[in-house]
Amino acid sequence: MHKPAWHIPPHRNPQLNARGELNHLLSIDGLPREILTHILDTASSFLEVSDRDVKKVPLLRGKSVFNLFFENSTRTRTTFEIAAKRLSADVINLDVGRSSTAKGETLLDTIDNLVAMHADMFVVRHAASGAPYLIAEHLHRIGRSDVHVVNAGDGRHAHPTQGLLDTYTIRHYKKDLTNLTVAVVGDILHSRVARSDIHALTTLGTGEVRAVGPQTLLPVAVEKMGVRVFHDLSEGLRDCDVIIMLRLQNERMNGALLPSAREYFDCYGLTPKTLALAKADAIVMHPGPMNRGVEIDSEVADGSQAVILPQVTFGIAVRMAVMSILAGN
Amino acid sequence: MHKPAWHIPPHRNPQLNARGELNHLLSIDGLPREILTHILDTASSFLEVSDRDVKKVPLLRGKSVFNLFFENSTRTRTTFEIAAKRLSADVINLDVGRSSTAKGETLLDTIDNLVAMHADMFVVRHAASGAPYLIAEHLHRIGRSDVHVVNAGDGRHAHPTQGLLDTYTIRHYKKDLTNLTVAVVGDILHSRVARSDIHALTTLGTGEVRAVGPQTLLPVAVEKMGVRVFHDLSEGLRDCDVIIMLRLQNERMNGALLPSAREYFDCYGLTPKTLALAKADAIVMHPGPMNRGVEIDSEVADGSQAVILPQVTFGIAVRMAVMSILAGN
Amino acid sequence: MHKPAWHIPPHRNPQLNARGELNHLLSIDGLPREILTHILDTASSFLEVSDRDVKKVPLLRGKSVFNLFFENSTRTRTTFEIAAKRLSADVINLDVGRSSTAKGETLLDTIDNLVAMHADMFVVRHAASGAPYLIAEHLHRIGRSDVHVVNAGDGRHAHPTQGLLDTYTIRHYKKDLTNLTVAVVGDILHSRVARSDIHALTTLGTGEVRAVGPQTLLPVAVEKMGVRVFHDLSEGLRDCDVIIMLRLQNERMNGALLPSAREYFDCYGLTPKTLALAKADAIVMHPGPMNRGVEIDSEVADGSQAVILPQVTFGIAVRMAVMSILAGN
Numbered sequence: 012m013h014k015p016a017w018h019i020p021p022h023r024n025p026q027l028n029a030r031g032e033l034n035h036l037l038s039i040d041g042l043p044r045e046i047l048t049h050i051l052d053t054a055s056s057f058l059e060v061s062d063r064d065v066k067k068v069p070l071l072r073g074k075s076v077f078n079l080f081f082e083n084s085t086r087t088r089t090t091f092e093i094a095a096k097r098l099s100a101d102v103i104n105l106d107v108g109r110s111s112t113a114k115g116e117t118l119l120d121t122i123d124n125l126v127a128m129h130a131d132m133f134v135v136r137h138a139a140s141g142a143p144y145l146i147a148e149h150l151h152r153i154g155r156s157d158v159h160v161v162n163a164g165d166g167r168h169a170h171p172t173q174g175l176l177d178t179y180t181i182r183h184y185k186k187d188l189t190n191l192t193v194a195v196v197g198d199i200l201h202s203r204v205a206r207s208d209i210h211a212l213t214t215l216g217t218g219e220v221r222a223v224g225p226q227t228l229l230p231v232a233v234e235k236m237g238v239r240v241f242h243d244l245s246e247g248l249r250d251c252d253v254i255i256m257l258r259l260q261n262e263r264m265n266g267a268l269l270p271s272a273r274e275y276f277d278c279y280g281l282t283p284k285t286l287a288l289a290k291a292d293a294i295v296m297h298p299g300p301m302n303r304g305v306e307i308d309s310e311v312a313d314g315s316q317a318v319i320l321p322q323v324t325f326g327i328a329v330r331m332a333v334m335s336i337l338a339g340n
Numbered sequence: 341m342h343k344p345a346w347h348i349p350p351h352r353n354p355q356l357n358a359r360g361e362l363n364h365l366l367s368i369d370g371l372p373r374e375i376l377t378h379i380l381d382t383a384s385s386f387l388e389v390s391d392r393d394v395k396k397v398p399l400l401r402g403k404s405v406f407n408l409f410f411e412n413s414t415r416t417r418t419t420f421e422i423a424a425k426r427l428s429a430d431v432i433n434l435d436v437g438r439s440s441t442a443k444g445e446t447l448l449d450t451i452d453n454l455v456a457m458h459a460d461m462f463v464v465r466h467a468a469s470g471a472p473y474l475i476a477e478h479l480h481r482i483g484r485s486d487v488h489v490v491n492a493g494d495g496r497h498a499h500p501t502q503g504l505l506d507t508y509t510i511r512h513y514k515k516d517l518t519n520l521t522v523a524v525v526g527d528i529l530h531s532r533v534a535r536s537d538i539h540a541l542t543t544l545g546t547g548e549v550r551a552v553g554p555q556t557l558l559p560v561a562v563e564k565m566g567v568r569v570f571h572d573l574s575e576g577l578r579d580c581d582v583i584i585m586l587r588l589q590n591e592r593m594n595g596a597l598l599p600s601a602r603e604y605f606d607c608y609g610l611t612p613k614t615l616a617l618a619k620a621d622a623i624v625m626h627p628g629p630m631n632r633g634v635e636i637d638s639e640v641a642d643g644s645q646a647v648i649l650p651q652v653t654f655g656i657a658v659r660m661a662v663m664s665i666l667a668g669n
Numbered sequence: 670m671h672k673p674a675w676h677i678p679p680h681r682n683p684q685l686n687a688r689g690e691l692n693h694l695l696s697i698d699g700l701p702r703e704i705l706t707h708i709l710d711t712a713s714s715f716l717e718v719s720d721r722d723v724k725k726v727p728l729l730r731g732k733s734v735f736n737l738f739f740e741n742s743t744r745t746r747t748t749f750e751i752a753a754k755r756l757s758a759d760v761i762n763l764d765v766g767r768s769s770t771a772k773g774e775t776l777l778d779t780i781d782n783l784v785a786m787h788a789d790m791f792v793v794r795h796a797a798s799g800a801p802y803l804i805a806e807h808l809h810r811i812g813r814s815d816v817h818v819v820n821a822g823d824g825r826h827a828h829p830t831q832g833l834l835d836t837y838t839i840r841h842y843k844k845d846l847t848n849l850t851v852a853v854v855g856d857i858l859h860s861r862v863a864r865s866d867i868h869a870l871t872t873l874g875t876g877e878v879r880a881v882g883p884q885t886l887l888p889v890a891v892e893k894m895g896v897r898v899f900h901d902l903s904e905g906l907r908d909c910d911v912i913i914m915l916r917l918q919n920e921r922m923n924g925a926l927l928p929s930a931r932e933y934f935d936c937y938g939l940t941p942k943t944l945a946l947a948k949a950d951a952i953v954m955h956p957g958p959m960n961r962g963v964e965i966d967s968e969v970a971d972g973s974q975a976v977i978l979p980q981v982t983f984g985i986a987v988r989m990a991v992m993s994i995l996a997g998n
Contacts, residue, residue, distance in 0.1 A: 061458040073721065073755075090457065093457055096432075097402075103750055103754075120958065127980075127981035127982045129985070300445035320455075324457070326457075394731030396759075415782065419786065422787075650785070
C-alpha cells in the first residue's frame, strides 16, 4: 500500500539540530511556529538588500552552494541562484541530468563527492518525494551536520520555500493571520505547493484554510491536514481574504482526471465574476508560471487584487533568509 | 503586407530617456551621432581594463544582469558574460529554451518575474525581430525605466553591439570615417549585422558605404539605407578602405536563394586576388564565426590585412561601455 | 599504422617555458620530478583553504578561466570550477557541444576568439588525444605564452590532474614512495587515468608499479612504461601498499573485449577477499564515478581502507595548485 512521503513522522524529522535550530529546510511539516516566524522576520530584513544600489551582503562569502536540480526548473533555480549570489556565495549549478548519475553513480555517491569538495549547502529539486530527506539523513549518518539541505521541491511532497514566501506575502498584506480565510484552489492532489502552504498556514494559526477543487484532484482524507473541503468554486471563495490559485500541470489536462482545460476553466478558473464572491480586499496569489485562461483569467492575473509579482520579490528575500539562517548567521 | 521591423519610426524609439540619454540599446537606427560617439569613446577607456593583471572594475557590483538567449549563441553570450563579470556584475544565464516559456508562460510574464527578482539589465537574443523592443516598451509601460535592455541580436533586425564594435574597429585603424569607402559584402538580406553596420556607418558620416551581393541576398530598396549597391564583387571592392564580409548562414546554402556554397565562393568569396582590388592598406573584417572557403579564403582570414580578432577584443570593451552607460556610470 | 598520442617525444613537449617553469599542464609524461613535487607541495598549502570559513584566496582575482569541455563531464568540470572560484577567478563554462564549433568553426578559431577576449587559462577536455597539445602549440606559435592550458582529460592519452591527485593521496597516507608497491587494476588500455598515474608514480621513484588486467585491456608493450604486468588479480594484489581501481567504461562491457560485467567482476572486481591479499594497511583508490559491483564491491568502496573521498578533497587542492602555479603565483 502506498504511504505518502508527507506522513514521515516528526520524530524522524532531521530538520532541527540538537539545540532545536534549523539545520535543513525539508518540509514545513514538523517545523514549530517559532522557526517559521523567525524565517519570516529574517526575510523582512533581507527585503531591503534587493532594493539597494549594490544588492549584496557578505554573509555567505566563500561558501559553496550547489544547485542540484534533478528535475529541471529554470525559474526556481534562478531564484536560489540570485539569493545565494546576493549573499556573496559561490554558486555551482549542476546539470544533474547529464552528470555522473547518468553514468550509474548513486545519488548518495554524488553527495559524498560534493561533500568531499567542501560543499556547504545543497539546494535540491527532485521528482521523487523524500530525496532531500534521504540526503539530509545521509549527512547526519556521516556526521556532517555542517552541510545543509534546502528542499526546492520534491515530487508531490513539499516545496517549503514556496510555502514560506506565500505565508510571507499573506502576512505582508493582511498582518494578522488568525482571522483570515484562505482558499487554496485547484489540483491539490499533485501539488507540493499546496501541501507546504497548508502546513505553513495551519501552523501559524490561520483562521480557516479551505481546499477547493474537484474530487479527483483532492488527496484522500485531506481534511486531516486541517482544511475545510469545497468542491464548488463559488462556495469555496465566498468571503475569502486570500485566494491561492494552483498551477494546473499540463500533463493532467488530457488525462483521466480532467475532461479538458476548457471545462476546468469553466468550473475552477478564477475570473472577475468568481473573484467578486471573495471579500472586496481579497488578494490573489499564484506560484507561477501561470496558465492564463486555464486556472486564471488574464483580467484577474493582471488586476489590482493580484499580488503574484510581489510573491516573487518576497521569494528572493525568503530564500536569502533560509540560506543565511542555515549557514548560521 | 510585410512591414520590416526596422522601419519602427524614431518617435516610438524607446531607447532614450526624457533627458535624451541612452536607456536601452535596441538598434543603431534612431540613435544620434553623439550617443554613438559617446559609446565608442567610453569603450576606449575600457579597452585598458582587459589588459590589466586584475581585469575588473566595480562599476556594476551588486547588479543582476540576465542573459536571456531565446536563440542559442554561445559566443555572443560569452562576450556579454565576460563584459558583465569584468564590471563585477552578478550574471545569471537563463537557458530560456528549457524554462518557463516552454511551460506556456508568455515572454512578458517571464520579464515581469525577473523584474520582481530585481533584475537590473536584460541582454536579449531572440529569433523574432522586435522582441527586445517589446520588452523595453513593456518596462516603460510598467514604469520601470531603471531596468535596461541590450539587444544581442533580434531576427533579421539589429545587432547593435556588433555594429558598434565594427565601427570602433574602423575608427581604431582608420581614424576619420568621412573619407572612407566601406564595403559590406554578402547576405545582407538576412543579416542583422549588416543592418546595424550600415546604420552606424551612415550615422557617423562615412564617406561611402557599399552593399555588395547577389540580387537575391539584398533587401528590396536597400539604397534607401544610404548605400551604393554592387552586384559584382570586383567592382564593389575597388578602392575600398574597409571590407566587412558577412557570414553566409548554412541554411541559405542549399536553398532556393543560392546555387551552392562553391558557386557562392567563386562569385562572392574574398580571396587574395579580389582583396587586391581594394586599397593596399584596406582592412578585412568579419563578425565570426567564419565559414572558411565559403565567404572568405583562409589566406585572407589569417592574412596581415585581417582585423577579425581585434574586432573580438574591441567587442568586449564596447559591451562593457554599453552596460556601464546604461547602468548610469 | 597507429602511433599512440602518448608517444609525443619530450623535446616537443611544450609544457615548460624557456626557464623550465610549468607553462601548461598537458601530461605527466615529460615533467621532471621537481615540478611534480612542487605541485604536490603547493597543493598541501591549498588544502587548508577549503577548510576555512571563507574558502577563498585572491590569487586569480580578475583572471578569466574558460572551461572548454568538448567531452561532457559534469564532475570534472565542477572540480575545476570550484578550484578556480576559490582562487577568485571569473569562470566561464562554455557548452562547446552547442557552440560555434557546431556552426563549422575550427577548434583553433574558437581558441583565437577566446584569446582575443583576454582569456587567461583554458581547462580543456576533449575526446581526441592531443587536443590540449594542439591548443598549447598554437598559443606558442601566436606568441601568447601568457595564456595557459590545463588538460582535463584527452582521449586515451592523459588526465594529469588525476595523476597528481592520486600521487598526492598516496604521499599523504604513505609518505615515502620509494618502498611502495602500487597496483593499477583494470582497463588500462582505454584509461588516461592509468597512464597519468603510472607516469607520475615512476617519475617520483615508486618502488614497484604493477599493471593488473586482462590481456585485452592492457596496452601493447605496457612494460616499457616501467610497470610489472599481472594478468591474475590475486597475484597482482599480493603485498601491495596501494590499489588503484580503474572505472570500467560501460561501453566496453558488452563489446568484444569483455565477456560481461559479471564475469569481469568475478575476475577483476575488488572484494574483501581479494583485498585481503594486499598488505593489512593497504589503501584503496578509485578515480570515480564507481561502478559498484562491476570493478569494486560496495563493502570495499565503503570500507575503512578506501580513501576514495579523500582523493576528491585532495583533487580540489591539486587543481588550485596547478592553476595558481600556471598563473605565476
